[in-house]
Amino acid sequence: QVQLKESGPGLVAPSQSLSITCTVSGLSLTSYDISWIRQPPGEGLEWLGVIWTGGGTNYNSAFLSRLTINKDNSKSQVFLKMNSLQTDDTAIYYCVRVGGDHYFDYWGQGTTLTVSS
Amino acid sequence: QIVLTQSPAIMSASPGEKVTMTCSASSSVSYMYWYQQKPGSSPRLLIYDTSTLASGVPVRFSGSGSGTSYSLTISRMEAEDAATFYCQHWSGYPLTFGGGTKLELK
Numbered sequence: 319q320v321q322l323k324e325s326g327p328g329l330v331a332p333s334q335s336l337s338i339t340c341t342v343s344g345l346s347l348t349s350y351d352i353s354w355i356r357q358p359p360g361e362g363l364e365w366l367g368v369i370w371t372g373g374g375t376n377y378n379s380a381f382l383s384r385l386t387i388n389k390d391n392s393k394s395q396v397f398l399k400m401n402s403l404q405t406d407d408t409a410i411y412y413c414v415r416v417g418g419d420h421y422f423d424y425w426g427q428g429t430t431l432t433v434s435s
Numbered sequence: 436q437i438v439l440t441q442s443p444a445i446m447s448a449s450p451g452e453k454v455t456m457t458c459s460a461s462s463s464v465s466y467m468y469w470y471q472q473k474p475g476s477s478p479r480l481l482i483y484d485t486s487t488l489a490s491g492v493p494v495r496f497s498g499s500g501s502g503t504s505y506s507l508t509i510s511r512m513e514a515e516d517a518a519t520f521y522c523q524h525w526s527g528y529p530l531t532f533g534g535g536t537k538l539e540l541k
Contacts (some may be wrong), residue, residue, distance in 0.1 A: 363470075363532040377530040379436075406530065418483060420525030425457040425477035427448055 320344040322352075322413050322426035329432050330332035330403050339428055340396040340413030345424075347371065347391045354387060354398050356409040357428075364409075366418065369396060403433045438518040439522050439533035441510050445540040454537040456510040457524075464511035468523045469498055471516075472535075478521065484508065516538050 326338040340352065350394045354366040367377040377385050384401040396413055412426040417423030438461040448454045450519040458467060466485045476483040480489040482498040485505065509516055517540045522533040 324455070337472070342485075362535050365530050365532070372446070376528060380529070412477060420466065421480060421483045422470070422478075422491065423480050423483075425479070428477055 320415065320424045322424060324411060324413050324416060324426045324429035326411060326429040326431055328430065330416065331435050332399045332404055332433055334403055335432060336398070336403055336407070337402045338398045338411055338431075340398070340426060342396070342413075342415075345415060348396060349390055349394065352389070352396045353414045353416055353422060354396075355412045355422070357412070357413055358409040360407070361409075366398070366411075373396075405433050407431065408433045436529055437464060437524055437527060437531055439524060439531055441520075441522060441533035441536045442479045443536060444467060444534070445537045445539070447541040448509075448512040448513055449541040450514060452541075453537060454512050454516075456507050456520060456538070458505045458507070460503040460505070460528075463502045463523040464526035466524070466526070467498065467500060468525070470505050470521045470523065472516045472520045472521065481520075512540070516540075525532050 321343045325339050330336050330362045351370050353368040356364050367387050369375050375387050386399045389396040410430050413429045414422040415424040440459045442457050471481050472478040481492050482515040486498045497508045518536045519537045521535050
């Protein structure tokens with residue numbers, strides 16, 4: 319069955335960078351696009367970006383200067399890196415499979431990130 | 436960017452009651468997508484392409500709309516439907532989500 323699982327550091331100090339890994343199973347990264355979405359505590363959902371099957375990316379312009387998404391197809395892993403973290407980057411970070419054309423049909427459990435000194 | 440406004444922000448319904456929530460887009464979108472999220476869980480896809488039920492979604496859920504106005508309807512409220520619902524578009528970048536409608540059981 320399709321599974322996505324995020325793993326991240328949990329706690330990061332302000333101004334530092336974040337790296338999260340999404341490991342997928344039951345799907346091939348050469349067949350499905352993967353997006354990253356985050357959700358601050360008690361708030362709604364915010365799309366960060368997408369990595370296409372061919373490796374190209376599209377980012378939310380609000381994060382363009384500090385966000386990188388890449389992947390390793392052979393390891394079935396997708397990576398998110400975000401620089402210059404601030405306290406308002408505290409959120410649950412989800413990796414999500416893009417189904418059909420433009421929706422999210424499988425979600426990881428999410429990894430919680432706290433930005434604090 | 437296209438802003439999605441969901442209303443109401445909070446609502447309650449009794450078992451068996453019909454529930455309708457709306458999602459208004461600041462510009463016309465091609466399709467709308469809907470998700471359900473329960474506390475402590477990841478969102479779940481409910482409806483795609485405006486009106487198609489995702490796999491395993493009960494038939495009491497339905498979606499409709501076009502242009503800038505979309506809605507999600509539950510024909511008869513059940514206790515397990517209590518959750519927060521989000522709409523989402525992908526008619527241009529960045530794709531965005533609505534702020535959510537929290538549905539409570541009365």
